Amino acid sequence: MAGSDQTKKSFKLRSQRWFDDPEDPGMTALYVERFLNFGMTRGELQSGKPIIGIAQTGSDISPCNRHHVALADRIKAGVRDAGGIPLEFPIHPIQETGKRPTAALDRNLAYLSLVEVLHGYPIDGVVLTTGCDKTTPACLMGAATVNIPAIVFSGGPMLDGHYGGRLTGSGTIVWEARKMLAEGKLDYNGFMELVASSSTSVGHCNTMGTALSMNSLAEALGMSLPGCAAIPGPYRERGQMAHATGMRIVQMVHENLRPSDIMTRAAFENAIVAASALGASTNCPPHIIAIARHMGVELKIEAWDRIGHDIPLLVDCQPAGRFLGEAFHRAGGVAAVMRELLFAGKLHGDALTVTGRTMAANVEALPEPDREVIRAYANPLKPHAGFAILSGNIFDSAVMKISVIDDAFRKRFLSSPPGVFEGKVVVFEGPEDYHDRIEDPALGIDERTVLVIRNSGPVGYPGSAEVVNMQPPAALIRAGIDSLPTMGDGRQSGTSASPSILNISPESVVGGGLALLRSGDPIRIDLNTRKVDVLIPAAELAARRAAWVKPDLPHKTPWEEIQRSMVGQLGLGGCLEPATAYLNILETRGESRHNH
Numbered sequence: 191m192a193g194s195d196q197t198k199k200s201f202k203l204r205s206q207r208w209f210d211d212p213e214d215p216g217m218t219a220l221y222v223e224r225f226l227n228f229g230m231t232r233g234e235l236q237s238g239k240p241i242i243g244i245a246q247t248g249s250d251i252s253p254c255n256r257h258h259v260a261l262a263d264r265i266k267a268g269v270r271d272a273g274g275i276p277l278e279f280p281i282h283p284i285q286e287t288g289k290r291p292t293a294a295l296d297r298n299l300a301y302l303s304l305v306e307v308l309h310g311y312p313i314d315g316v317v318l319t320t321g322c323d324k325t326t327p328a329c330l331m332g333a334a335t336v337n338i339p340a341i342v343f344s345g346g347p348m349l350d351g352h353y354g355g356r357l358t359g360s361g362t363i364v365w366e367a368r369k370m371l372a373e374g375k376l377d378y379n380g381f382m383e384l385v386a387s388s389s390t391s392v393g394h395c396n397t398m399g400t401a402l403s404m405n406s407l408a409e410a411l412g413m414s415l416p417g418c419a420a421i422p423g424p425y426r427e428r429g430q431m432a433h434a435t436g437m438r439i440v441q442m443v444h445e446n447l448r449p450s451d452i453m454t455r456a457a458f459e460n461a462i463v464a465a466s467a468l469g470a471s472t473n474c475p476p477h478i479i480a481i482a483r484h485m486g487v488e489l490k491i492e493a494w495d496r497i498g499h500d501i502p503l504l505v506d507c508q509p510a511g512r513f514l515g516e517a518f519h520r521a522g523g524v525a526a527v528m529r530e531l532l533f534a535g536k537l538h539g540d541a542l543t544v545t546g547r548t549m550a551a552n553v554e555a556l557p558e559p560d561r562e563v564i565r566a567y568a569n570p571l572k573p574h575a576g577f578a579i580l581s582g583n584i585f586d587s588a589v590m591k592i593s594v595i596d597d598a599f600r601k602r603f604l605s606s607p608p609g610v611f612e613g614k615v616v617v618f619e620g621p622e623d624y625h626d627r628i629e630d631p632a633l634g635i636d637e638r639t640v641l642v643i644r645n646s647g648p649v650g651y652p653g654s655a656e657v658v659n660m661q662p663p664a665a666l667i668r669a670g671i672d673s674l675p676t677m678g679d680g681r682q683s684g685t686s687a688s689p690s691i692l693n694i695s696p697e698s699v700v701g702g703g704l705a706l707l708r709s710g711d712p713i714r715i716d717l718n719t720r721k722v723d724v725l726i727p728a729a730e731l732a733a734r735r736a737a738w739v740k741p742d743l744p745h746k747t748p749w750e751e752i753q754r755s756m757v758g759q760l761g762l763g764g765c766l767e768p769a770t771a772y773l774n775i776l777e778t779r780g781e782s783r784h785n786h
Contacts, residue, residue, distance in 0.1 A: 203443070204338070205241040207781060208312035217784050221312070234275055240443040242269045242436070243313040244278040245304060247325045248345075252283040254322035254401065257392035257423050258345055264429045265317050265343060268436020274315075274443070276436070279307055284324045286400075286656075286683075291746075294681070295653030297324040297331075297477075298757065298766045299749060301484075304332030309775060310782055314338065315443040317435055321345035321393070323400030323684065326408055327477035331765075334449050334485040337774045339442040341544045342414040343435040344405035346423040347396040347515030351388035359397035359508040360388040361685025365659065369672050372664040393423025396515040397508040400684030403470035404477055409524040410464035411481075412452045412543030416552045420523035422516055438544060447546060450774060453485045456538035459497055460528075460549065463536050466501035466576035467527050469510030469593040471684025472692060475577060480763030486773040491587045491695075491761045495579040495720065502570030503593045504530055506563050509687035510593040511571060513563050522559030529553040534567040580691060580715075582722035583731070584703025587761035588677075588694045590717070595689040602637065603675055609717040611675060613638035615724075617709045620645045621657040629663050633709070637671050640713055644704045646680030647697025648757045648764045650743070652750050654697075655680045659688035675715065677722070679704050681760070691715070691722060695761030699741055706734040 201207055208221040222235055235241075244265055248258030266276040282300040286293045308316060318329035320342055333340035351358035367384045370376045376384065394401035402420070409419040415435055421427045458478060465474050475494050482489035504527055507513050522529075531537045532550055539550030565571055575593035595604070603611045616633050618624040624643055627633065635641070641660045648654045658678035662671055676690040679697035696702035703724075712725040724731070745751040756766045772779070 202238060203240055203314050205312040205314050206238070209235040210238075217786065220786060237275070240274045240314040240440055241312050242274045242276050242439055242443070243308065243311070243316040244276055245281050245307075245316055245318050245329060246278050247281045247283070247319045247321060247329070249280070249283050251288060252285045252322060253288075254285060254394040255319065255325060255345055258319040258321065261343075261345070261429060261432045262319070264432035265319075265436040268433040269440055271433075272437040272440035274440035277313070279311075281325070281329070284322060284328060286322050286324065291651055292653040292655045293322075293324050294648070294655070294764070295750065295753060297328045298753060298764075298769075300325070300328035301331040302766070302769070304329060305335050305772075305775075308332060308336040308338060315439045316340045317439050318342045319345065320405055320408065321401060323394070323404050323471070323473060324477075326401075326404040327481055330408065330413065330453075330481045331484045334453060334481060335769070335772055335775055337448050337450050337776060339439060339447055340413070340449055341435055341439045341442060342405070342408040342418070343432055344408065344414065344419050346393050346419075346421045346425070346428050347402050348389065348393035349391040349422055349424060350396055350514040350516045351390050353384055353387035357508070357512070357514055358384065358388040359514050359685065360395040361399050361683050362397045362509045362687065363388045365661070365686050365688070369661060369667055372661065372667050391422070391424045395685055396422075397685045398469050398471070398505065398510065400471040400473040402515060403465065403468060403474050403684055406468055406524045407461045407465060407470065407474060407478065410461045410528060411457045412541055412549060413449070415544060416525040417523055420515060420519040422519060425519075441546075442544060445546060447544070449485065452542050452544060453481065453487065454541065455487050455489070456541045458482050458487055458489050459493070460537050460541055462494055462498040463501050463531055464524070464527060466498040466593070467504040467531055469503050469505055469507060469575060472577065472589050472591045472690075473681055473684050475589055476693060476760045476764050480765050483763050483765055483770045484773070491589075492579050494577045494589070498576035499578065499592065500574050501531075501536060501576050502567065503572040503575030504565045504567065504570055506565065506571055509685055510575070517563050520560065521563035522556065525553050525556055526559035526564050529556045530559070530564065530567050578717055578720055580720050580722050582724075584706065584722070584724055585694045586696065588691050588722065590691050591689055594687045596687075599673055599689060602671070604717065611715045613640050613675070613713060615640045615642045615707055615709060615711050615713050617642045617644065617707050618660075621655065624657070624660055628660070635663055635666065635674070637666070637674070640675045640677055640715070642704070642707055643676070643678035643680060644698035644707070645741070646678055647694070647699065648760060649754050650697055650699035651680065652743070652754050652757075654760060654764060656683045658682045658690045658692040659686040693760040695759035697759060699743065700759075701738065701740065703731070705738055706731055
């Protein structure tokens with residue numbers, strides 16, 4: 191059956207299909223009675239008030255989102271004050287720093303579970319609580335698929351970290367501390383103390399890592415109230431924003447303002463432009479592409495280069511700059527950045543947002559931001575801050591973050607001739623192989639080496655691991671060469687300042703050209719032409735391909751096997767490919783049948 195007879199009946203609210211259908215008292219009574227057993231009343235459920243779901247991503251094993259457990263009370267208060275009925279429900283946890291083999295494995299699982307809840311339960315609108323990076327795309331992907339009124343409420347960054355009189359940013363300090371450990375400047379305890387100093391309070395990463403980047407892009411897409419993304423987790427304004435968000439979702443239900451009205455092609459282009467100005471994470475392209483695909487909006491990886499590459503870096507925030515989340519919020523946050531981009535003529539100002547007003551209407555009257563943290567468009571930190579989208583004779587697409595290429599890296603690796611590097615590769619079969627062999631002198635790693643890691647993509651790892659930002663051997667670090675060009679079919683943390691070539695698609699284990707590389711192969715990286723080519727004869731590459739044998743991939747859990755059988759490549763968003771055919775499912779496929 192394509193649906194049930196419910197789909198032919200007219201109801202003011204979707205939840206009335208469950209809770210108030212006088213023509214079907216048997217099913218109505220069944221649905222209503224069990225919701226009464228914890229204290230709700232029939233009067234509430236049959237009041238004609240919208241039922242608002244609160245998608246709870248906070249839990250004890252999701253510390254970056256843990257405070258949503260308390261913030262949900264403020265959301266509920268806002269829902270009640272606006273005349274709605276709140277129902278809180280859990281989302282499969284996603285915690286970047288805690289989940290093995292990688293939290294990316296669970297983004298699609300959380301998406302699937304959210305779709306089932308939103309489609310199968312009596313929910314008229316939903317507040318999406320987001321924080322740790324992959325909770326944001328998972329929630330937006332699910333909301334896009336079901337397409338009921340939805341709004342993002344992010345948990346905000348931690349308070350700034352400090353150690354020895356300096357700012358320590360979450361994640362970013364890890365990569366710096368690893369180099370100091372390799373140089374012998376830190377012992378184990380010193381390493382632990384330095385890294386721990388960045389974890390100061392409730393909230394997600396206080397750097398412009400993937401968490402702050404993706405929550406900022408949710409606001410840039412128009413899916414959060416203005417100012418939501420950057421409010422630090424402990425600030426009183428975070429609770430106030432929770433209340434305002436709860437009130438607004440009730441109004442959105444009455445207006446029938448849905449993700450399809452907001453997440454248009456124009457909104458996604460605004461997000462790409464904002465990502466460049468923010469110095470956002472390299473995880474943003476696959477996540478934004480995934481959201482667009484589930485929304486039914488065509489958005490190819492090349493758009494990130496075409497639309498965003500020449501946008502300047504405006505936000506002085508680690509890892510591309512100096513400051514952290516508190517300063518970014520106080521300077522004006524995402525709304526101030528969008529204002530700057532609007533006045534520079536770089537935004538689609540007519541894009542609709544969850545406020546019911548356009549992006550231009552939301553931001554054009556804002557005061558000028560703190561110019562030490564959020565620069566004027568005409569006076570940026572860097573003139574070009576977007577992502578270079580690369581291709582070549584061993585892959586179709588890869589991402590490189592331009593805003594984190596510092597002067598030392600550019601001078602050493604990209605100056606002779608400008609924008610071009612030629613060297614040799616040293617290939618690692620995964621992070622274990624890298625850690626086992628990086629200090630082996632027999633590898634011959636020097637300043638003309640490109641470190642390559644494979645078997646780390648969505649299928650290979652599985653889930654795509656944040657392992658591409660490899661550091662050089664300790665001997666090179668002590669000699670003053672603290673970074674080398676790196677390349678791989680996995681990802682890297684958005685908190686890393688490494689200008690790696692990553693998200694390589696297709697990945698090695700599905701037959702991508704990265705599988706054909708051998709240590710010692712010469713390689714040419716040309717950022718001017720966006721080309722990466724291995725400088726060996728085509729016949730040799732063809733012979734290697736003919737001899738390649740697809741690896742046997744052991745599955746540790748049922749989900750690993752299911753994900754591997756369906757997941758696409760990072761260049762296409764790393765989606766479950768069969769799921770991308772399910773668009774606007776309530777309208778195109780209807781409600782599900784009764785359960786009795």
